[in-house]
Ligand code: KG4
């Protein structure tokens with residue numbers, strides 16, 4: 567089975583061709599430089615850029631893989647949650663292609679694609695507890711089956727990646743700032759008393775990172791030497807940042823506060839769901855070194871397999887969409903041309919069209 571994956575939910579244009587669970591070829595065009603100076607993604611610019619880039623990227627994918635559109639069995643496209651204009655570009659492209667080739671169409675929940683992404687590299691185990699930490703979302707998910715996911719905890723305000731990006735902006739580091747903070751944090755031990763680990767004194771599995779961001783903002787305001795005088799070039803962050811030891815200590819302490827909070831709430835969730843056999847960690851922030859280390863510690867302590875994608879597959883990409891789409895399609899689910907985009911903040915509906923129920927009889931996916 568040959569599946570095309572299309573990802574345009576935010577500022578990465580991603581495409582991948584997958585054959586029977588194996589990635590044949592993938593392409594990723596980042597808009598990072600376009601948005602860097604704004605300290606965040608400008609939605610209008612992002613959708614126009616997807617529209618400009620997508621056709622050429624698709625041509626490159628076909629050229630490099632030697633495949634033709636007529637060979638496609640299914641087209642998987644991220645349908646949300648994400649930036650509406652950006653999603654519509656990918657969806658429009660997918661629908662046109664499905665109509666002209668006769669390939670099946672499947673709209674993919676971007677969050678599910680992140681959570682299943684470890685399956686690109688290793689066998690997934692179920693039931694699993696999934697921690698999704700990205701720029702737009704932070705949630706704990708009980709993963710009963712690949713097509714049955716239940717959110718059991720979520721952020722009440724900022725997502726973990728958003729906190730990284732906002733703190734980076736305070737320090738005049740370019741967007742997206744998470745990986746720069748990660749780099750600088752590695753140069754210092756954390757001061758675990760410097761910032762509070764937020765929203766732990768409760769019994770919930772929810773998160774809240776806005777207070778931590780404010781604590782960093784207050785500290786930076788009182789110590790203006792921490793901030794670069796103007797936005798530093800992304801290629802020079804490590805070199806310039808390494809000279810400021812106090813900055814590295816602040817990055818490390820903030821990074822620790824986030825990673826430790828994620829670890830504590832995930833440990834709490836594991837206590838409540840003893841049936842899980844694996845811990846899945848996914849999304850852009852899963853690329854963070856300290857998050858990876860603390861989650862590895864937690865999995866070892868709980869005697870669970872840790873399934874975490876390699877860093878390049880944690881951030882948005884076409885391969886995870888192709889994989890999730892193929893898994894869903896093979897379970898008998900697809901969409902017709904009416905499939906709609908879902909903006910951030912709205913639940914993605916389970917409005918699949920049963921394809922070949924005989925393939926695998928089972929209940930409608932739940933989420
Ligand atoms: O999953 P993703 O590519 O996009 C969304 O679905 O949001 O995640 C992007 C987020 C950004 O906030 C970025 O700063 C963060 O992931 N990120 C990191 C690292 N690499 C990316 N945060 C911390 N450490 C990293 N190494």
Ligand code: ZN
Pocket residue numbers: 676680700701849850881882
């Ligand atoms: Zn994402």
